[in-house]
Amino acid sequence: MSKKLIYFFLLLPVSFISNAQVTNDSLAKRDAMIEANDTIVPLEEVVVYRHKWSAAEKKEFQLLQNRVYKVYPIAKIAADRLTVLNKNMDKMKTNREKKKYFKIVEDYMENEFTGQLKKLSRKQGQILVKLIHRQTGYTTFELIKDYKSGWKAFWSNNTARLFDINLKTKYAPYEVNEDFLIESILDRAFVRGSLVNQKPANPVDIDELYDYWEKKAKELKK
Numbered sequence: 001m002s003k004k005l006i007y008f009f010l011l012l013p014v015s016f017i018s019n020a021q022v023t024n025d026s027l028a029k030r031d032a033m034i035e036a037n038d039t040i041v042p043l044e045e046v047v048v049y050r051h052k053w054s055a056a057e058k059k060e061f062q063l064l065q066n067r068v069y070k071v072y073p074i075a076k077i078a079a080d081r082l083t084v085l086n087k088n089m090d091k092m093k094t095n096r097e098k099k100k101y102f103k104i105v106e107d108y109m110e111n112e113f114t115g116q117l118k119k120l121s122r123k124q125g126q127i128l129v130k131l132i133h134r135q136t137g138y139t140t141f142e143l144i145k146d147y148k149s150g151w152k153a154f155w156s157n158n159t160a161r162l163f164d165i166n167l168k169t170k171y172a173p174y175e176v177n178e179d180f181l182i183e184s185i186l187d188r189a190f191v192r193g194s195l196v197n198q199k200p201a202n203p204v205d206i207d208e209l210y211d212y213w214e215k216k217a218k219e220l221k222k
Helices: 003-022 027-038 055-091 095-118 124-134 140-146 150-156 177-192 204-220
Strands: none
Touching: 027 204, 055 124, 055 150, 055 177, 095 177, 124 177
């Protein structure tokens, strides 16, 4: 069994414990109501190493994995569109050309993403915001502010559903345990070909990341 896989499963319980500490009753009840939209679809076999998971732990991991699989393709497309937008804008010389192009981008993104966003649960929306930052290097708030046309339309019609999501949230796999788990899920998905790898704005050394969390887990056990 690989070093990465061993560390991955050693550290999963840390996430479950941390989540239990910071989740209050109201959020738990709200998430339970929304869970109907987070259908648990078996994606791959989960092998447990050195830890016997409870039913709740297995369910929580499976939910996180399904959420990542569902929203990563959206974040990937968003990053592709941003790259194209920047390249085309650099070629345009007049404000008239830019304004016309902005309108095309706005209509395209509105049609492509609105339907998908409306189907997301609150938790899926939270992960999407993180992954958009992972792929583009910008928070969703920054994209709305700095790329006002297409990106503003991208979110405007979905504000009601995303009102309780912090659009300034950054992806921080070295600081947030859930983000580490997301990175681990993505890494395994890319290796298996379950998801198409797209280079993130700020690449993470996965082996270094596992080593970091291994040391952190050992410190927590002292």
